[in-house]
Amino acid sequence: MSEAFERAMAAFEPACLPLAVGFSGGADSTALLAACAARWPGQVIAFHVHHGLQAAADDFERQCAQVCERLGVPLVTHRVDARHAPGDSPEDAARRARYDAYAAMAQADGARPAVSSIALGHHADDQIETLLLALSRGAGMPGLAAMPAHAVRNGLNVHRPLLAVPAADIRDWLAQQQLPWIEDPSNADARYTRNRIRAVLLPALADAFPQFRATFARSIGHAAQAQQLLGELAAQDLAVVGEPPQIRPLQALSRARQANVLRQWLMQAHGCAPSAAQLDQLLDQVRACTTRGHRIRLKVGAGFAERRGERLHWYNAPPSLKTLL
Structure with missing residues (x-):
């Protein structure tokens, strides 16, 4: 069941080394960090963002430090205030704070070498959830294209090598490696739309359309290609207007x-x-x-x-x- 994970990691080529890995301590980032550390020993750094939104945040940081020590990977932690403003989405506020923190960690001075590439553990289920959220909001082509496998944000090359890997495959691989991970209690909070999609819609889709991850991924790929063409056309028109x-x-x-x-x-x-x-x-x-x-x-x-x-x-x-x- 972990073949998809191993294939994805074998195909992953970061823009440059050293490579940072966004490390929350959850299953996805733990597997990504362990696989990257094994493939590029001494060239991987874990970036952990302490959001300060849960009482267990300090425990998360301690467990991340223990895993990094076991893997022989240096850990860099950045604390942020990820509280959302009234009317703002808590998930969006936390995501913005996280990406800003990654950029700050990459640019920080210190003994470690400069970092310009980061890998994130978003997987196939995350990609489907992103698409369904976009559909629920009536999004246009950028939303339907979901998350790109590679992008540049805040001066960082952002890689998502696991977008074709189901969450279950990642956990199977972790179990084989006997690596612990954190189960974030907020992932079960039904107040968040993404959690309801994960708990209700994905199992229903799997029951009705067993191959939905692969077919939805193809649609996302078509949307991403169409969005690229729209961007190229816009650049041509912008040169005229x-x-x-x-x-x-x-x-x-x-x-x-x-x-x-x-x-x-x-x-x-x-x-x-x-x-x-x-x-x-x-x-x-x-x-x-x-x-x-x-x-x-x-x-x-x-x-x-x-x-x-x-x-x-x-x-x-x-x-x-x-x-x-």
């Missing part, structure tokens, strides 16, 4: 291409992801912009899109203004 976009060249594009290039510009230049409703409103205003006096000022993401002369600009709302929105 300019940055910030000129309204007249923008109007010459089809509505679908306008939406595509504006998403690219907003995310690339401002880290802003507009909602579907906001983007539709913006496109309507771009179409109606036929005179010099036509004003555009719309809420888009955390800020505003505004017409200035013949170009469309975006600016972030100052904190005092955000409280009034």
Whole structure:
């Protein structure tokens, strides 16, 4: 039952060494750390993020230290405040804090060599959960593409070598190695949508469609390829309309291409992801912009899109203004 795990690890080639492994102490990151340490002895570092969200967080850190000592892997720990703001998703807040912590650990000065690659233990079940969450939110192509096997984030090469490996295969491999892991009690908390998907939907899908992991993975791959093409088209269109976009060249594009290039510009230049409703409103205003006096000022993401002369600009709302929105 652990053949898929071993095949995935044999095929894994990080961008460069030394390699960090995001290590929570759970089954997935424990297996990944052990396999990487065996393959690249002396070239692997464990990055542990202490979220401070559970009373057992200190125990998690101690167990991580014990496993690292057994594997002969240095452990670097970073403490974060991962509490979420009102109205924010606790899972999203913790994820953002975790990635920021990985970047901080990689950039920290010290005796260890510089790290520019990190491997994360996301597996096939995580990938399916991500897809189902995206579908439940009516996500577009970036959401349907789920998690990439390789990406660059905060200056780090982020690798996910286990995306084709079911969670059960990882635990089987760990049992063979007689390695302990932490069962995070929050994974059983039904308040979190991802946990309900794991406990209810995945078993139902396995019963109805035994090969759903493989077939869903193919659909994710198709979506990722389509998203790559959309990104390439947006880059070509952005070169024509300019940055910030000129309204007249923008109007010459089809509505679908306008939406595509504006998403690219907003995310690339401002880290802003507009909602579907906001983007539709913006496109309507771009179409109606036929005179010099036509004003555009719309809420888009955390800020505003505004017409200035013949170009469309975006600016972030100052904190005092955000409280009034």
